[in-house]
Amino acid sequence: MSAHISHRALRAFEAAARHGTLARAAEELGVTPTALSHAIKALEAQLGLPLLIRSSRGVSATAEGEQLAQRLAGSFRQIDAALSALEPQSGRITLAVTPAFASLWLAPRLAQLETELPDLSVRIETSYAPVDLKRATQIDLAIRYGPVNEGEETLVEDEFGAFATPSLRDKALAGRSVDLLSPSWRMPIGAAPGWSDLSAQAGSPLNIAQERAFEDEQFAVQCALAGQGVLLGSPHLLSLLIQRDLLVPVGPVLRLKGPAYKIAGREEALQSLKVRTFLKWLRAQFER
16 A cells, blocks of 8 residues: 555655644645645545544644654655755755844855855844744754753854943943943843953952943844944954954953854754755854
């Protein structure tokens, strides 16, 4: 019987069981929900048993369907990994990162990436919440931010310091009052340093007018670039702005340890040539 079962029908069923809705499964596979539904019904007819329970809220797998879906998911991952291993040093990588890392660090380097790895392209998905890589099979690699737990692979440990435009830096060091800008962190990331930590280490605290917190780190950076305050920021994320003297350290170069950027992905994706090639390029950027 198995020789006559459609591979597309098996893919359709596995995607529907994983997503819990025909619409999302159809979107992933690039077909219409109607076509996907017909394929699953044909598969059920061939097997002679129901695989999905359909309701107004979506679909869920039957007991037999759940067993089949789990086996199919593992098999498809092995097939995808085998095909990826045969790829040349090329292909598209779908990367999940935080919005700040995407806009401040990665996006300004995409042209460099295209020049150095012309056969590799990167599709970026941004989110503050960690992506469930077991369900989001379209994601090849995730760069997460937070404390490092046992067994996690670190890309780089973050640091924090005080940065401002050159003119505001001079005013701050001359004793003029300045606003302090910092992110308020939408996501739980563990113990991140604050202005009080920096002031305690600096020895000569700034003359503070007020402290302004931003839900999005990118907004704090834009205010700093506009000369509206001294930013508590990461020299890793700000590296290109620092290189161009758009933002400069305020006072002695102080670095407070923060959370880390961590690498996450399914084992078969991490072992693919395209992901290993990208990670090698990525690590080299932080070593320069």
